[in-house]
Amino acid sequence: MTLGLTCYVVGCSPKRSILGIGVLDQSAFFRHHTVENTLAFPSRANRFVGHSELGGDALANGEELLHSASMLTLHPNCEICDADLPPETDQARICTYECTYCASCAEAVLKGVCPNCGGNIVPRPIRPKGAWRSGTGLENHPASTTRRHNKYSVEDRKALSDKLKDRPAQDR
Incomplete structure (x- = not known):
């Protein structure tokens, strides 16, 4: 069942802008269709604005979901020396x-x-x-x-x- 909340995803990377539109459903899954491939840069989608179909801004019960789509990717290695950096490291x-x-x-x-x-x-x-x-x-x-x-x-x-x-x- 759809909650009737359309979310606009706006973010950027040094070489591309990200723009997507998605819908929150009752089971709290966020599906988005992108103008460019946001799946290649999930951590770049850094701002969410909820807009209900009735008008006005809203986050509804899916607020935690909005944050999850912009969470850190937690890359597994150092880009310079290739050292392993597991998610639990403080290094x-x-x-x-x-x-x-x-x-x-x-x-x-x-x-x-x-x-x-x-x-x-x-x-x-x-x-x-x-x-x-x-x-x-x-x-x-x-x-x-x-x-x-x-x-x-x-x-x-x-x-x-x-x-x-x-x-x-x-x-x-």
């Missing part, structure tokens, strides 16, 4: 686009500067193993198994890090 670091690095590379190699976007790098949150609330946790939303690798050369990464490392993130 994973990410930027705003969820580029993923180990703590060692983020600090020593990248100097806190993401080589892809120039943004700052922060500790990645740890997703709870169990579902403390309905539909949450690793048991419902497992970490990604797709390994990623940085496409920039060592020289390119160093040049960007050296240029931005002393500039506050909010001023980059």
Whole structure:
């Protein structure tokens, strides 16, 4: 049974914009059809606006679902050294686009500067193993198994890090 709530998904990545439309149903599954392939970048869908068919903004009973579609992907490795970064580690670091690095590379190699976007790098949150609330946790939303690798050369990464490392993130 449909709740009559249409959701517009808006997000972005460095190279594409994401726009989708979906409907929440009573069983709390979110289905969306995208203009571009949002499934390739699920963590990029970063803002939800609910609009009911009766008019006005609404989140209804599917609020937790709206948040789940924009959750972190939890990539399994460092994009620089390929070290394993399981979902429970406190050594994973990410930027705003969820580029993923180990703590060692983020600090020593990248100097806190993401080589892809120039943004700052922060500790990645740890997703709870169990579902403390309905539909949450690793048991419902497992970490990604797709390994990623940085496409920039060592020289390119160093040049960007050296240029931005002393500039506050909010001023980059």
